[in-house]
Amino acid sequence: MKTTGNAFDFGLFRRLMVFTKPxxxxxxxxxxxxxxxxxxxxxxxxxxxLAIDESIIPKQWDSFMYYVIAMAVVLILEVVFQLAFIFYxxxxxxxxxRDLRIKLFNRMIHFKxxxxxxxxxxxxxxxxxxxxxxxxxxFSEGLFMIISDxxxxxxxxxxxxxxxxxxxxxxxLILPFIIYATRVFQKAMKAAFEEVxxxxxxxxxxxxxxxxxxxxxxxxNREKTEYERFQQINKTHRKAWIRTVWYNSIFFxxxxxxxxxxxxxxxxxxGLNVIGGGVITLGIITAFIHYAEMLFRPLRxxxxxxxxxxxxxxxxxxxxxILDTEAKIPDNGTVTDHAIEGVIEFDxxxxxxxxxxxxxxxxxxxxxxxxxxxxxxxxxxxxxxxINLLNRFYEIDSGEIRIDNIPIESYKxxxxxxxxxxxxxxxxxxxxxxxxxxxxxxPDISREEVIKAAKEIGVHDFIISLPNGYDYNVKERGxxxxxGQRQLISFLRAYVTKPHILxxxxxxxxxxxxxxxxxxxxxxxxxxxxxxxxxxxxLATIKRADKxxxxxxxxxxxxxxxxxxxxxxxxxxxxxxxxQFMEEAAD
Numbered sequence: 127m128k129t130t131g132n133a134f135d136f137g138l139f140r141r142l143m144v145f146t147k148p149x150x151x152x153x154x155x156x157x158x159x160x161x162x163x164x165x166x167x168x169x170x171x172x173x174x175x176l177a178i179d180e181s182i183i184p185k186q187w188d189s190f191m192y193y194v195i196a197m198a199v200v201l202i203l204e205v206v207f208q209l210a211f212i213f214y215x216x217x218x219x220x221x222x223x224r225d226l227r228i229k230l231f232n233r234m235i236h237f238k239x240x241x242x243x244x245x246x247x248x249x250x251x252x253x254x255x256x257x258x259x260x261x262x263x264x265f266s267e268g269l270f271m272i273i274s275d276x277x278x279x280x281x282x283x284x285x286x287x288x289x290x291x292x293x294x295x296x297x298x299l300i301l302p303f304i305i306y307a308t309r310v311f312q313k314a315m316k317a318a319f320e321e322v323x324x325x326x327x328x329x330x331x332x333x334x335x336x337x338x339x340x341x342x343x344x345x346x347n348r349e350k351t352e353y354e355r356f357q358q359i360n361k362t363h364r365k366a367w368i369r370t371v372w373y374n375s376i377f378f379x380x381x382x383x384x385x386x387x388x389x390x391x392x393x394x395x396x397g398l399n400v401i402g403g404g405v406i407t408l409g410i411i412t413a414f415i416h417y418a419e420m421l422f423r424p425l426r427x428x429x430x431x432x433x434x435x436x437x438x439x440x441x442x443x444x445x446x447x448i449l450d451t452e453a454k455i456p457d458n459g460t461v462t463d464h465a466i467e468g469v470i471e472f473d474x475x476x477x478x479x480x481x482x483x484x485x486x487x488x489x490x491x492x493x494x495x496x497x498x499x500x501x502x503x504x505x506x507x508x509x510x511x512x513i514n515l516l517n518r519f520y521e522i523d524s525g526e527i528r529i530d531n532i533p534i535e536s537y538k539x540x541x542x543x544x545x546x547x548x549x550x551x552x553x554x555x556x557x558x559x560x561x562x563x564x565x566x567x568x569p570d571i572s573r574e575e576v577i578k579a580a581k582e583i584g585v586h587d588f589i590i591s592l593p594n595g596y597d598y599n600v601k602e603r604g605x606x607x608x609x610g611q612r613q614l615i616s617f618l619r620a621y622v623t624k625p626h627i628l629x630x631x632x633x634x635x636x637x638x639x640x641x642x643x644x645x646x647x648x649x650x651x652x653x654x655x656x657x658x659x660x661x662x663x664x665l666a667t668i669k670r671a672d673k674x675x676x677x678x679x680x681x682x683x684x685x686x687x688x689x690x691x692x693x694x695x696x697x698x699x700x701x702x703x704x705x706q707f708m709e710e711a712a713d
Contacts, residue, residue, distance in 0.1 A: 135439060142264065142442050145222045152218050156270050159211040164277035166207065168285045169200045171416040175289070178409035211270070219265030226445065227258045233449055239519040240479070241453035248331025253448055256326060257441035264438035271431045275424035286417050290406055292399075293392055293414045297421060300388040304381055304425050311377040312432050318370045319437045323444065325363040332359050370433070385422035389415055455518055459537045466545040466626045467495045467530050468657030470516070475525035477515055485511055487680040488525070493657050493673070500660045500668035502702065503677035509661045513629050516659075517543055529627075547625035553612040560589055561596040564619045571622050579622045582651060585614050621652050628658045665703050674699065 146153050173193050181190035231254060286294040336343060336352055343352055396411035470493040477486040486508050493499040501509045514520050515527060518534055527534045534542055555563050565571040576596065580586040588611065592598040600607065600615075607615070620628065652658075662668045669688045676684035676691065676699045683698050684691055691699035 135443070138439060138443055138446065141446060142222075142261070145225055146218065146265075148225070149218055149221055152214050152221075156211060156214050156218060157273070159207050159214070160270055160274035161277060162207050163204065163211060163274055164281045166200055166204045167278045167420060168282055168417075170197055170204075171413040171420070172285070173197045173200065174416070175407075175409035175413040178412055179407045180409075183408065211274070212266075215270045216262075216266040219262035222265060223258050223262045226261065227254060230254055230258065230445060230448060233451075236455075237451070237453040238455045238521075239514065241451070243479070246331040246335075248334040249327045250448075251334065252327045252330045253444055256330070257323070257444050260441035261438050261445065263434045264442070267431060267434045269435060272428055272435065275428050275431070279421055279424050282417055282421050286414065286421075290410055290414065293396060293406065293410070296391045296395055297388050297414070297418050300384050300391075301421075301425075304384050304422065307377060307380050307384075308425060308428065308432075311373060312436070314373050315370060315433050316436045316440070318366070318373060319433070319440050321366045322363075322370060323437075323440050325359075325366045329359055329363050332356065374433075381422065381425060385419065388418045388422065392418060455521065455539065456535075457539045459535060459539070459541070461532060461537045462541050464530065464532065464537070464541070468626045469493070469495050469528075469530050470499075470627065470657060470659070471526075471528040471531070472512070473526045473528065475515065475527060476523045477511060477520065478523055479520070484523070485680050486515070486522075489677075489680075489682050490525075491675055491682060491685065493659065495657055496655050497672040498653055498658045498660065498670070500662055500671035500674045501677060502662055502665060502668065502674060502699065504702075507677040508680040509677055510631055513548065513631055513659070513661065516627075516629070517546055517548065544623075545625060546627045546629065547620035547623050548629045548631060549613070549616050549620050550631050553609075553616040555600045555607075555612060555615065557599065557601055559594075559597045559599055560592070560615060563600060563615060564622060566619070568623075576618070576622055580618055583614075583618065583621060584647060585618050588614065626656055628652055628656055630658070630660045630662075665699075665706055676702075 173196050177190060177193035177197075180186065181193060234250065234254070283294070283298075286297065332355070336356075343349060392411065392414050396406050396414065399406040400408060400411065472489055472491050474488050474490050475486055476484055476488050478484045489508075489512075491499075501512060503509055511520075515522055516534070518539060529537070529542070529545075561573060561576060564576050573596065577586060580589060589596055589598075660668055660671065668674060671688065674684075674686060674688060674691055675682055676697075678698055684694065686694075691697055692703065694700055
């Protein structure tokens, strides 16, 4: 969404108000409480006027106690309505951001991978956590508070005119200066808070990335460099906040002085009128001092609350920017109940991450049901991209990918991905129990099934050796485990889903021999009767594959069995195998 130069974006505000519809009764009550509070605001000064003029000066005890009791009742009513107003305004704000955060997260988890390729995780975290929380202040401290203050000002101004138009005119002459200063202040603060939110996002993104990659920072001795970069980012963040402090430092003294000037003029003119025997009374002068303060105080508070409102609107602008992003893989398929057999066909498929830069250049191959297909090639040949396309993480540029002779676009995404299990080289584990990392909270996978599967592939002994066994918390990203142990858990995660298509993406490239033997045993079990695609760097693991596809530069250059490919003079596969064999022999 584009940020406008206006002090307030009513279009954005209307979109936000849509989220209050489920809570209309609370919304109306808060508005009603604001109206009542504005009416009660004028009663205490008015009762004070009557108490001074009709009881204190003429020394009427009975009527004085009546006014004291009346003021006490009004005060109690103000407290009750203010309590209800603050509580339900905050309740409404928290309810709205709960719904908004759910909608935002649901939107983000359905974005295609291309979106995350170009988006910083720290910024997205800021949008989902900090910015959404800031939006709640629109309701708790901004919108309704401003409405309440504006109503008070209107009611007070109207009532002042009925009491003394001369004193009212004195007060009203000061108002334009404060209103103009407030307007300038609001516009300046909008730009300032936009910059603040930008710098907060930059800071979050930087810190999150460095903490995640701390091992790299320390391995390459970049502590000093990263510290200096953090200092610069933090300095820019501080500068953005200082700008808002500077505007506040200018505005609030001006507003305070204006209020003091108005009070002085009321005392001066009113005092002269009382001394001269005019119509203005001592009670009216006292009341007008309170009225002027009640009139100017909301203006100062409105400016402060408008800051809060502006921050909320800036945050809302950013959140709606994500909600308006069209980055979902189209899920228009109708096939939901097809029992996938596992016949995979790539037909002249072309794909590019960046327009005009193809990484897959017209490849075609077939994997029949139950076949074990291996894909090999140098780094950047396009091996992993094939897996991304098969799972529809990205959309192909042209050609067609079919499963059981049905284009993958015809399957519902959930149906398609439910039938495909993937084991990646870089295993991601959540900061949760081993059991949860295996089942991913799938209610269809029981604890007993997990234990049975773990025993079948030889992982059970390793898991029960840990404190709490299957309930052991792996901590963030499974950092306490070796790469081989993480890989075994990931393999078990794929195994328990009983997939029709299994994909191993460099699953054995960075693990020890013992773990590789366990995975090889598990692979033999799980691939029986299932179509398997193995992307391998270590060619020794794919000798028994039914078919080996050799890729180079985004194209398929050779296909065949291990023996067939070795028989090709100067073949790509033969060269790769001989180089790797010599490296292993040298080790």
